[in-house]
Amino acid sequence: xxxxxxxxxxxxxxxxxxxxxxxxxxxxxxxxxxxxxxxxxxxxxxxxxxxxxxxxxxxxxxxxxxxxxxxxxxxxxxxxxxxxxxxxxxxxxxxxxxxxxxxxxxxxxxxxxxxxxx
Amino acid sequence: xxxxxxxxxxxxxxxxxxxxxxxxxxxxxxxxxxxxxxxxxxxxxxxxxxxxxxxxxxxxxxxxxxxxxxxxxxxxxxxxxxxxxxxxxxxxxxxxxxxxxxxxxxxxxxxxxxxxxx
DNA sequence: CTCATAGGTAACTGCTAGGTTACCTGTTTA
DNA sequence: TAAACAGGTAACCTAGCAGTTACCTATGAG
Numbered sequence: 001x002x003x004x005x006x007x008x009x010x011x012x013x014x015x016x017x018x019x020x021x022x023x024x025x026x027x028x029x030x031x032x033x034x035x036x037x038x039x040x041x042x043x044x045x046x047x048x049x050x051x052x053x054x055x056x057x058x059x060x061x062x063x064x065x066x067x068x069x070x071x072x073x074x075x076x077x078x079x080x081x082x083x084x085x086x087x088x089x090x091x092x093x094x095x096x097x098x099x100x101x102x103x104x105x106x107x108x109x110x111x112x113x114x115x116x117x118x
Numbered sequence: 119x120x121x122x123x124x125x126x127x128x129x130x131x132x133x134x135x136x137x138x139x140x141x142x143x144x145x146x147x148x149x150x151x152x153x154x155x156x157x158x159x160x161x162x163x164x165x166x167x168x169x170x171x172x173x174x175x176x177x178x179x180x181x182x183x184x185x186x187x188x189x190x191x192x193x194x195x196x197x198x199x200x201x202x203x204x205x206x207x208x209x210x211x212x213x214x215x216x217x218x219x220x221x222x223x224x225x226x227x228x229x230x231x232x233x234x235x236x
Numbered sequence: 237c238t239c240a241t242a243g244g245t246a247a248c249t250g251c252t253a254g255g256t257t258a259c260c261t262g263t264t265t266a
Numbered sequence: 267t268a269a270a271c272a273g274g275t276a277a278c279c280t281a282g283c284a285g286t287t288a289c290c291t292a293t294g295a296g
Contacts, residue, residue, distance in 0.1 A: 016134035018127055077212035091193075094195035
Protein backbone atom coordinates (compact mmCIF):
# COMPACT_ATOMS: atom_id res chain seq x y z
CA UNK A 1 0.00 0.00 0.00
CA UNK A 2 3.13 2.18 -0.10
CA UNK A 3 2.58 3.56 -3.58
CA UNK A 4 3.48 7.18 -2.82
CA UNK A 5 7.05 8.45 -2.85
CA UNK A 6 8.00 10.70 0.07
CA UNK A 7 8.86 13.36 -2.47
CA UNK A 8 5.22 14.10 -3.12
CA UNK A 9 4.50 14.30 0.58
CA UNK A 10 6.68 17.39 0.77
CA UNK A 11 5.09 18.86 -2.34
CA UNK A 12 1.56 18.38 -1.03
CA UNK A 13 2.48 19.92 2.31
CA UNK A 14 4.18 22.84 0.58
CA UNK A 15 1.12 23.51 -1.55
CA UNK A 16 -1.12 23.58 1.51
CA UNK A 17 -0.29 27.21 2.28
CA UNK A 18 -1.99 29.88 0.14
CA UNK A 19 1.01 32.20 0.29
CA UNK A 20 3.25 29.47 -1.10
CA UNK A 21 0.87 28.82 -3.98
CA UNK A 22 0.83 32.53 -4.76
CA UNK A 23 4.62 32.49 -4.68
CA UNK A 24 4.63 29.81 -7.35
CA UNK A 25 2.34 31.97 -9.46
CA UNK A 26 4.76 34.87 -9.05
CA UNK A 27 7.71 32.72 -10.11
CA UNK A 28 5.84 31.51 -13.16
CA UNK A 29 5.17 35.10 -14.18
CA UNK A 30 8.63 36.41 -13.32
CA UNK A 31 11.27 33.68 -13.66
CA UNK A 32 14.62 34.54 -12.12
CA UNK A 33 13.19 37.07 -9.69
CA UNK A 34 14.77 37.83 -6.31
CA UNK A 35 13.77 37.02 -2.76
CA UNK A 36 13.19 40.71 -2.08
CA UNK A 37 10.85 41.04 -5.04
CA UNK A 38 8.77 38.04 -3.94
CA UNK A 39 8.67 39.38 -0.40
CA UNK A 40 7.33 42.73 -1.61
CA UNK A 41 4.08 41.01 -2.62
CA UNK A 42 3.21 39.88 0.90
CA UNK A 43 2.31 41.42 4.22
CA UNK A 44 4.63 39.32 6.34
CA UNK A 45 8.34 39.81 6.91
CA UNK A 46 11.22 38.88 4.64
CA UNK A 47 12.20 36.09 7.01
CA UNK A 48 8.76 34.55 6.81
CA UNK A 49 8.94 34.75 3.03
CA UNK A 50 12.36 33.08 3.05
CA UNK A 51 11.00 30.24 5.14
CA UNK A 52 8.18 29.71 2.69
CA UNK A 53 10.64 29.77 -0.18
CA UNK A 54 12.85 27.16 1.45
CA UNK A 55 9.84 24.93 2.09
CA UNK A 56 9.05 25.21 -1.61
CA UNK A 57 12.63 24.51 -2.56
CA UNK A 58 12.88 21.48 -0.26
CA UNK A 59 9.76 20.16 -1.96
CA UNK A 60 11.42 20.60 -5.34
CA UNK A 61 8.85 23.14 -6.47
CA UNK A 62 11.49 25.86 -6.72
CA UNK A 63 14.99 25.87 -8.09
CA UNK A 64 17.30 28.72 -7.10
CA UNK A 65 20.73 29.93 -8.01
CA UNK A 66 22.87 32.47 -6.21
CA UNK A 67 24.04 35.25 -8.52
CA UNK A 68 26.22 37.77 -6.78
CA UNK A 69 24.43 39.02 -3.72
CA UNK A 70 20.97 38.08 -4.98
CA UNK A 71 19.31 34.68 -5.42
CA UNK A 72 17.46 33.95 -8.65
CA UNK A 73 14.30 31.91 -8.19
CA UNK A 74 12.68 29.59 -10.72
CA UNK A 75 9.52 27.51 -10.74
CA UNK A 76 9.96 23.75 -11.25
CA UNK A 77 6.91 21.96 -12.58
CA UNK A 78 8.09 18.37 -12.11
CA UNK A 79 6.51 17.66 -8.69
CA UNK A 80 3.19 19.09 -9.79
CA UNK A 81 3.27 16.94 -12.88
CA UNK A 82 3.92 13.92 -10.66
CA UNK A 83 0.94 14.81 -8.51
CA UNK A 84 -1.11 15.13 -11.64
CA UNK A 85 0.04 11.70 -12.81
CA UNK A 86 -0.89 10.19 -9.48
CA UNK A 87 -4.39 11.62 -9.73
CA UNK A 88 -5.10 10.62 -13.28
CA UNK A 89 -3.96 7.08 -12.59
CA UNK A 90 -5.60 6.62 -9.17
CA UNK A 91 -8.80 8.53 -9.77
CA UNK A 92 -8.89 7.84 -13.47
CA UNK A 93 -12.46 6.58 -13.51
CA UNK A 94 -13.70 9.97 -12.34
CA UNK A 95 -12.03 11.91 -15.13
CA UNK A 96 -13.69 10.83 -18.32
CA UNK A 97 -15.49 14.06 -19.23
CA UNK A 98 -12.77 16.29 -17.86
CA UNK A 99 -10.14 14.49 -19.88
CA UNK A 100 -12.22 15.03 -23.01
CA UNK A 101 -11.98 18.77 -22.38
CA UNK A 102 -8.24 18.42 -21.99
CA UNK A 103 -8.05 16.63 -25.29
CA UNK A 104 -9.59 19.60 -27.06
CA UNK A 105 -7.29 22.01 -25.31
CA UNK A 106 -4.24 19.96 -26.21
CA UNK A 107 -5.23 19.74 -29.85
CA UNK A 108 -5.87 23.48 -29.98
CA UNK A 109 -2.44 24.08 -28.50
CA UNK A 110 -0.79 21.68 -30.93
CA UNK A 111 -2.61 23.18 -33.88
CA UNK A 112 -1.26 26.60 -32.92
CA UNK A 113 2.24 25.17 -32.62
CA UNK A 114 2.03 23.47 -36.00
CA UNK A 115 0.83 26.59 -37.68
CA UNK A 116 3.65 28.53 -36.11
CA UNK A 117 6.32 26.00 -37.15
CA UNK A 118 4.88 25.63 -40.65
CA UNK B 119 -4.92 38.82 -7.78
CA UNK B 120 -7.79 37.08 -5.98
CA UNK B 121 -8.28 34.33 -8.53
CA UNK B 122 -8.56 31.46 -6.08
CA UNK B 123 -11.85 30.57 -4.43
CA UNK B 124 -11.64 29.78 -0.72
CA UNK B 125 -13.05 26.37 -1.57
CA UNK B 126 -9.75 25.24 -2.99
CA UNK B 127 -7.89 26.49 0.05
CA UNK B 128 -9.67 23.87 2.11
CA UNK B 129 -9.05 21.19 -0.49
CA UNK B 130 -5.32 21.90 -0.66
CA UNK B 131 -5.05 21.86 3.12
CA UNK B 132 -7.02 18.63 3.32
CA UNK B 133 -4.76 16.95 0.77
CA UNK B 134 -1.66 17.95 2.73
CA UNK B 135 -1.94 14.97 5.10
CA UNK B 136 -0.84 11.54 3.77
CA UNK B 137 -3.50 9.71 5.77
CA UNK B 138 -6.22 11.80 4.19
CA UNK B 139 -4.92 11.10 0.72
CA UNK B 140 -4.90 7.39 1.50
CA UNK B 141 -8.46 7.73 2.73
CA UNK B 142 -9.49 9.12 -0.62
CA UNK B 143 -7.84 6.15 -2.29
CA UNK B 144 -9.82 3.84 -0.05
CA UNK B 145 -13.09 5.58 -0.89
CA UNK B 146 -12.37 5.35 -4.59
CA UNK B 147 -11.81 1.62 -4.27
CA UNK B 148 -14.74 1.00 -1.92
CA UNK B 149 -17.51 3.54 -2.46
CA UNK B 150 -20.15 3.61 0.25
CA UNK B 151 -17.87 2.12 2.89
CA UNK B 152 -18.23 2.87 6.62
CA UNK B 153 -16.22 4.97 9.05
CA UNK B 154 -15.22 1.80 10.90
CA UNK B 155 -13.92 0.18 7.75
CA UNK B 156 -11.80 3.21 6.86
CA UNK B 157 -10.50 3.38 10.44
CA UNK B 158 -9.40 -0.26 10.29
CA UNK B 159 -6.75 0.70 7.71
CA UNK B 160 -4.89 3.07 10.02
CA UNK B 161 -2.88 2.92 13.23
CA UNK B 162 -4.56 5.84 14.95
CA UNK B 163 -7.86 5.85 16.79
CA UNK B 164 -11.36 5.99 15.37
CA UNK B 165 -11.75 9.56 16.62
CA UNK B 166 -8.63 10.68 14.77
CA UNK B 167 -9.98 9.00 11.64
CA UNK B 168 -13.31 10.77 12.07
CA UNK B 169 -11.54 14.11 12.32
CA UNK B 170 -9.67 13.43 9.10
CA UNK B 171 -12.91 12.41 7.43
CA UNK B 172 -14.65 15.60 8.50
CA UNK B 173 -11.76 17.69 7.22
CA UNK B 174 -12.15 15.93 3.89
CA UNK B 175 -15.90 16.44 3.93
CA UNK B 176 -15.58 20.13 4.80
CA UNK B 177 -13.27 20.47 1.82
CA UNK B 178 -15.88 18.83 -0.39
CA UNK B 179 -13.65 15.87 -1.17
CA UNK B 180 -16.04 13.46 0.50
CA UNK B 181 -19.79 13.15 0.44
CA UNK B 182 -21.48 11.10 3.15
CA UNK B 183 -24.94 9.85 3.92
CA UNK B 184 -26.22 8.38 7.14
CA UNK B 185 -27.88 5.02 6.61
CA UNK B 186 -29.25 3.56 9.82
CA UNK B 187 -26.47 3.46 12.36
CA UNK B 188 -23.67 3.61 9.80
CA UNK B 189 -22.46 6.43 7.57
CA UNK B 190 -21.79 5.71 3.92
CA UNK B 191 -18.77 7.54 2.51
CA UNK B 192 -18.19 8.56 -1.11
CA UNK B 193 -15.33 10.24 -2.92
CA UNK B 194 -16.16 13.50 -4.71
CA UNK B 195 -13.79 14.42 -7.52
CA UNK B 196 -14.99 17.97 -8.16
CA UNK B 197 -12.47 19.87 -5.98
CA UNK B 198 -9.58 17.90 -7.42
CA UNK B 199 -10.78 18.67 -10.91
CA UNK B 200 -10.89 22.34 -9.96
CA UNK B 201 -7.33 22.17 -8.69
CA UNK B 202 -6.36 20.51 -11.92
CA UNK B 203 -8.03 23.27 -13.92
CA UNK B 204 -6.19 25.90 -11.91
CA UNK B 205 -2.88 24.25 -12.67
CA UNK B 206 -3.41 23.72 -16.35
CA UNK B 207 -4.50 27.31 -16.80
CA UNK B 208 -1.92 28.98 -14.54
CA UNK B 209 1.06 26.77 -15.31
CA UNK B 210 -0.08 25.92 -18.81
CA UNK B 211 3.21 26.78 -20.46
CA UNK B 212 4.97 24.06 -18.48
CA UNK B 213 2.63 21.30 -19.58
CA UNK B 214 3.11 20.86 -23.29
CA UNK B 215 4.77 17.42 -23.33
CA UNK B 216 2.79 16.13 -20.37
CA UNK B 217 -0.48 17.09 -22.03
CA UNK B 218 0.54 15.20 -25.14
CA UNK B 219 0.78 12.04 -23.01
CA UNK B 220 -2.68 12.75 -21.66
CA UNK B 221 -4.04 13.04 -25.16
CA UNK B 222 -2.88 9.51 -25.95
CA UNK B 223 -4.36 8.16 -22.74
CA UNK B 224 -7.68 9.86 -23.41
CA UNK B 225 -7.88 8.50 -26.93
CA UNK B 226 -7.04 5.01 -25.73
CA UNK B 227 -9.79 5.26 -23.14
CA UNK B 228 -12.29 6.54 -25.67
CA UNK B 229 -11.35 3.87 -28.18
CA UNK B 230 -12.09 1.22 -25.57
CA UNK B 231 -15.44 2.85 -24.78
CA UNK B 232 -16.39 3.03 -28.43
CA UNK B 233 -15.51 -0.57 -29.01
CA UNK B 234 -17.63 -1.56 -26.03
CA UNK B 235 -20.65 0.48 -27.16
CA UNK B 236 -20.37 -0.68 -30.76
C1' DC C 237 37.40 52.26 1.64
C1' DT C 238 32.63 52.54 3.45
C1' DC C 239 28.35 51.77 3.48
C1' DA C 240 23.88 50.62 1.75
C1' DT C 241 21.81 46.47 0.12
C1' DA C 242 20.39 41.41 -0.44
C1' DG C 243 20.39 37.59 1.76
C1' DG C 244 20.99 34.09 5.83
C1' DT C 245 20.85 32.32 10.83
C1' DA C 246 19.31 32.02 15.60
C1' DA C 247 16.17 32.08 19.12
C1' DC C 248 11.74 32.98 20.81
C1' DT C 249 6.37 32.96 20.78
C1' DG C 250 1.31 31.95 19.76
C1' DC C 251 -1.72 29.07 17.73
C1' DT C 252 -3.63 25.19 15.77
C1' DA C 253 -3.38 20.45 13.67
C1' DG C 254 -3.43 15.93 15.06
C1' DG C 255 -3.63 12.85 18.42
C1' DT C 256 -5.51 10.91 22.92
C1' DT C 257 -9.30 9.14 26.69
C1' DA C 258 -13.86 9.39 28.47
C1' DC C 259 -18.48 9.57 27.76
C1' DC C 260 -22.99 9.94 25.15
C1' DT C 261 -26.70 8.74 21.35
C1' DG C 262 -29.02 6.06 18.35
C1' DT C 263 -29.85 1.44 15.94
C1' DT C 264 -29.73 -3.44 15.29
C1' DT C 265 -30.23 -8.09 16.88
C1' DA C 266 -30.32 -12.03 20.05
C1' DT D 267 -35.92 -5.56 26.10
C1' DA D 268 -30.79 -5.93 26.82
C1' DA D 269 -26.73 -5.64 25.08
C1' DA D 270 -23.53 -5.14 21.40
C1' DC D 271 -22.41 -2.08 17.83
C1' DA D 272 -21.58 2.25 14.86
C1' DG D 273 -21.03 6.69 15.22
C1' DG D 274 -20.58 11.51 17.56
C1' DT D 275 -19.03 15.05 21.12
C1' DA D 276 -16.12 17.11 24.71
C1' DA D 277 -12.00 18.13 26.89
C1' DC D 278 -7.44 17.79 26.94
C1' DC D 279 -2.23 17.39 25.56
C1' DT D 280 1.73 18.06 22.48
C1' DA D 281 4.58 19.03 18.52
C1' DG D 282 5.41 21.77 14.94
C1' DC D 283 4.15 25.63 11.79
C1' DA D 284 4.13 30.39 10.82
C1' DG D 285 5.31 34.41 12.37
C1' DT D 286 8.39 37.74 14.92
C1' DT D 287 13.04 40.56 16.35
C1' DA D 288 17.90 40.71 16.53
C1' DC D 289 22.05 39.94 14.60
C1' DC D 290 25.51 38.28 11.03
C1' DT D 291 27.72 37.85 6.08
C1' DA D 292 28.89 39.12 1.69
C1' DT D 293 28.67 41.96 -2.46
C1' DG D 294 27.97 46.03 -5.43
C1' DA D 295 28.05 51.15 -5.84
C1' DG D 296 29.89 55.81 -4.74
